[in-house]
Amino acid sequence: MNILITGGAGFIGSHVVRLFVEKYPNYHIFNLDALTYAGNLENLKDIESKSNYTFLKGDITDEFFVNKVFEKYKFEGVIHLAAESHVDRSIKDPLCFVKTNVIGSMILLNAFKNTWKDHFENKLFYHVSTDEVYGTLGQIGLFTETTSYDPNSPYSASKASSDHFVRAYGETYNMPYVITNCSNNYGQNQFPEKLIPLFINNIINNKPLPVYGDGNYTRDWLYVKDHAIAIDLVFHQGKSGETYNIGGFNEWKNIDLVKLLCQQMDAKLNRAEGTSEKLITYVKDRPGHDLRYAIDASKINKELGWKPSVTFEEGLKKTIDWYLNNEEWLNSVTSGDYQLYYEKQYKNG
Ligand code: NAD
Ligand code: TYD
Numbered sequence: 554m555n556i557l558i559t560g561g562a563g564f565i566g567s568h569v570v571r572l573f574v575e576k577y578p579n580y581h582i583f584n585l586d587a588l589t590y591a592g593n594l595e596n597l598k599d600i601e602s603k604s605n606y607t608f609l610k611g612d613i614t615d616e617f618f619v620n621k622v623f624e625k626y627k628f629e630g631v632i633h634l635a636a637e638s639h640v641d642r643s644i645k646d647p648l649c650f651v652k653t654n655v656i657g658s659m660i661l662l663n664a665f666k667n668t669w670k671d672h673f674e675n676k677l678f679y680h681v682s683t684d685e686v687y688g689t690l691g692q693i694g695l696f697t698e699t700t701s702y703d704p705n706s707p708y709s710a711s712k713a714s715s716d717h718f719v720r721a722y723g724e725t726y727n728m729p730y731v732i733t734n735c736s737n738n739y740g741q742n743q744f745p746e747k748l749i750p751l752f753i754n755n756i757i758n759n760k761p762l763p764v765y766g767d768g769n770y771t772r773d774w775l776y777v778k779d780h781a782i783a784i785d786l787v788f789h790q791g792k793s794g795e796t797y798n799i800g801g802f803n804e805w806k807n808i809d810l811v812k813l814l815c816q817q818m819d820a821k822l823n824r825a826e827g828t829s830e831k832l833i834t835y836v837k838d839r840p841g842h843d844l845r846y847a848i849d850a851s852k853i854n855k856e857l858g859w860k861p862s863v864t865f866e867e868g869l870k871k872t873i874d875w876y877l878n879n880e881e882w883l884n885s886v887t888s889g890d891y892q893l894y895y896e897k898q899y900k901n902g
């Protein structure tokens with residue numbers, strides 16, 4: 554069975570690729586990735602020479618290239634993770650998000666449809682999406698699979714759009730698909746533009762910790778390896794045409810999370826208690842900042858028996874350990890363009 558995983562050199566994708574390559578020696582896993590700033594083959598060094606793994610460097614918006622690889626390898630399953638994934642970047646350059654997340658997804662959908670025409674038996678297009686498509690919650694309530702879409706950022710609008718197209722292809726062409734909408738992931742190999750790795754890197758370097766607004770925004774956090782396990786489960790046991798919400802049952806206000814991170818980092822770095830908290834700096838808020846995300850993950854729990862395996866405290870410790878033990882990885886991704894991004898993003902903070 555040939556399986557295409559897009560965006561496999563990125564954060565979540567690399568964990569999914571590793572899990573599939575190691576767990577399913579009888580599958581051949583193709584990782585298609587453009588290696589943007591967020592893609593890094595170092596994330597897959599340990600499995601790159603496995604005989605059931607092939608890396609394909611290419612852009613999902615390149616229709617000619619995508620059609621060519623589908624023709625050649627006839628992928629029976631697609632797990633689509635490639636995307637522009639950072640809300641702040643989507644505010645600065647929304648069109649880039651439309652190109653990759655909407656047009657790129659469409660090109661993949663067409664290639665999959667044209668490869669199998671009406672012969673979709675035992676085929677599956679799995680679209681990996683986000684809880685951000687549902688917009689924002691107030692102080693109470695949870696997102697369920699039937700919550701209306703109400704995206705607020707160019708990122709979430711582009712993901713919502715691709716979700717709609719996947720569903721439309723299912724209805725119109727009988728294309729078998731599943732969609733999962735997951736909450737915020739954290740863990741090893743996450744690019745340090747997102748909250749947790751950015752703050753870990755800044756604490757290591759004694760730099761200010763830029764908390765947006767009053768810090769009272771809430772997110773539900775899931776350890777990345779638990780997300781990869783959920784993707785494996787849904788890919789093999791999910792019902793075609795269904796959506797599953799995936800979440801950590803783990804809500805944190807940003808400021809409380811940052812304080813916990815500071816405490817754990819002080820302990821790891823043998824710094825006096827309270828040292829890192831002094832780096833907290835409240836900065837200008839993100840425009841259109843969603844107040845709260847929280848997932849009701851009871852469907853995947855009841856139907857497929859999935860639940861997170863790691864507590865947040867454990868997951869955060871593993872994450873911190875990984876970043877402290879992988880200084881070279883961190884230094885290489887935070888040199889060059891990252892410095893320019895950082896200066897531009899945080900110059901007024
Ligand atoms: P990431 O930014 O770390 O990685 C994205 C990967 O996609 C990179 O390897 C990049 O090189 C590749 N890519 C980008 N544009 C491409 C293109 N045009 N063609 C081919 N490859 C391209 O993202 P992530 O955090 O790992 O997220 C993966 C997926 O999961 C995304 O679809 C995202 O929307 C979704 N998701 C992420 C989170 C999260 O918390 N990170 C939560 C829920 C859902
Ligand atoms: P982020 O990791 O960008 O994920 P998302 O926006 O997809 O939820 O941000 C998580 C939360 O942390 C969000 O409420 C924005 C906030 N945040 C900061 O306060 N400061 C920062 O420098 C970053 C990157 C995020």
